Amino acid sequence: MNVTDTSTDDLRVGVIGLGFAGSTHLDAFTDLPGATVVALAGQEPARLEELGRSRGVPHLYADWQDLVARDDLDIVSIGVPNDLHHPIAMAALQSGKHVFCEKPLATTGDLAAEMVAEAKAADRVLEVAYNHRRRADVAFLGDFLADDPIGEIYHARASWLRRSAIPGLGSWFTSRATAGGGPLIDLGSHVLDIALHLMGEPRVVTASAVTYNELGRRGRGGGTKVPASSDGTHAFDVEDFASALLRFDTGASLLLQASWASYSKNHEDIEVELLGSTGGARLHVDDYSTEGTLTLYSDVEGVPTVARPAVHVPAGHHRTVIAGFLEAIRQGEGASAPRYTNHYGEYALHRSRVVDAIYASAAAGHEVEVEGEAL
Numbered sequence: 001m002n003v004t005d006t007s008t009d010d011l012r013v014g015v016i017g018l019g020f021a022g023s024t025h026l027d028a029f030t031d032l033p034g035a036t037v038v039a040l041a042g043q044e045p046a047r048l049e050e051l052g053r054s055r056g057v058p059h060l061y062a063d064w065q066d067l068v069a070r071d072d073l074d075i076v077s078i079g080v081p082n083d084l085h086h087p088i089a090m091a092a093l094q095s096g097k098h099v100f101c102e103k104p105l106a107t108t109g110d111l112a113a114e115m116v117a118e119a120k121a122a123d124r125v126l127e128v129a130y131n132h133r134r135r136a137d138v139a140f141l142g143d144f145l146a147d148d149p150i151g152e153i154y155h156a157r158a159s160w161l162r163r164s165a166i167p168g169l170g171s172w173f174t175s176r177a178t179a180g181g182g183p184l185i186d187l188g189s190h191v192l193d194i195a196l197h198l199m200g201e202p203r204v205v206t207a208s209a210v211t212y213n214e215l216g217r218r219g220r221g222g223g224t225k226v227p228a229s230s231d232g233t234h235a236f237d238v239e240d241f242a243s244a245l246l247r248f249d250t251g252a253s254l255l256l257q258a259s260w261a262s263y264s265k266n267h268e269d270i271e272v273e274l275l276g277s278t279g280g281a282r283l284h285v286d287d288y289s290t291e292g293t294l295t296l297y298s299d300v301e302g303v304p305t306v307a308r309p310a311v312h313v314p315a316g317h318h319r320t321v322i323a324g325f326l327e328a329i330r331q332g333e334g335a336s337a338p339r340y341t342n343h344y345g346e347y348a349l350h351r352s353r354v355v356d357a358i359y360a361s362a363a364a365g366h367e368v369e370v371e372g373e374a375l
């Protein structure tokens with residue numbers, strides 16, 4: 001163990017995972033002030049060496065257990081297949097580390113609840129990478145809605161639809177055992193997060209859902225982007241399309257849809273539409289577009305009016321989440337420090353409960369209740 005790798009008071013970070021998620025975490029923690037990445041783990045030896053060398057990370061491991069066993073880390077950052085989020089987070093929290101975890105928090109709500117309980121017991125920050133919510137256009141909409149310009153939001157539609165982009169047929173993404181589900185848990189959780197955030201965190205009380213697997217099980221709909229750890233050995237036993245009607249404790253509702261592959265729109269299509277009693281708002285991100293994503297609907301002097309705010313969306317949303325995570329750790333030091341509502345991953349737990357209910361409803365063929373914890 002070498003506790004003298006850095007000479008500053010930086011928070012010491014260990015990053016696990018070398019794919020899109022892990023390398024994005026690595027770059028964000030490396031670039032942001034106040035943190036130093038001292039350890040990196042992943043199972044692709046050449047990439048591990050290359051990332052370690054180019055980013056100046058001194059301690060490299062194949063297995064996450066060896067990284068988490070270090071007693072000089074303040075933070076463990078998790079960018080690995082979904083089924084490993086729970087064991088890694090539990091081990092890290094139990095050894096006193098703060099945790100930055102990729103979405104979904106876990107493959108089931110019960111596992112997510114254990115993680116949140118452990119974060120509370122250990123009083124460590126548990127933050128989840130809902131990076132798309134940090135887009136500048138979503139932040140703009142959030143600020144706009146704070147002034148109540150569209151009245152009561154009674155219905156919303158949120159979707160992330162891909163035409164043909166299953167992330168690696170036969171990869172861990174397409175197996176229920178390793179991923180917990182298909183596009184609903186992968187992409188749907190992002191747009192669910194955006195919608196709940198913009199609607200002021202109402203609680204989802206019931207879900208009525210359907211899921212289909214019409215293309216993936218036939219070996220169709222595969223994308224060109226293949227995950228770092230794709231070994232082609234996993235069965236396709238998750239959905240490739242999901243659609244759910246969610247009811248809130250406020251009486252409002254949300255139609256949520258997600259697909260990895262469907263004969264619908266081209267590319268990637270992200271949409272969140274809010275219907276209010278005096279106006280409406282629509283976020284439409286077409287193939288990761290960064291301009292012209294917002295439309296606002298209202299009446300001016302009784303005349304239907306459309307506005308298109310010119311909000312530019314810079315890249316780097318993970319960086320924004322991680323900057324907030326580092327700030328939460330700093331703010332959380334000391335018993336009198338202000339607490340963030342989502343300090344221990346509570347919002348992510350509710351999203352996991354909603355995903356559970358959607359899968360349960362689809363399996364049962366009728367509406368089901370969402371398990372709930374008080375925030």
Ligand SMILES: NC(=O)c1ccc[n+]([C@@H]2O[C@H](COP(=O)([O-])OP(=O)(O)OC[C@H]3O[C@@H](n4cnc5c(N)ncnc54)[C@H](O)[C@@H]3O)[C@@H](O)[C@H]2O)c1
Nearest residue numbers: 017018019020021042043063064079080102103227228229
């Ligand atoms: N927030 C986002 O925008 C976003 C985007 C992509 C992926 N993700 C999430 O990030 C996570 C990883 O996705 P990805 O696309 O980077 O996957 P990936 O398959 O490309 O990478 C997974 C990494 O985990 C490593 N790994 C697996 N088992 C390990 C072990 N026992 N010890 C150490 N390392 C191990 C692999 O070696 C690999 O480097 C998933 O939870 C996914 O949902 C989030």
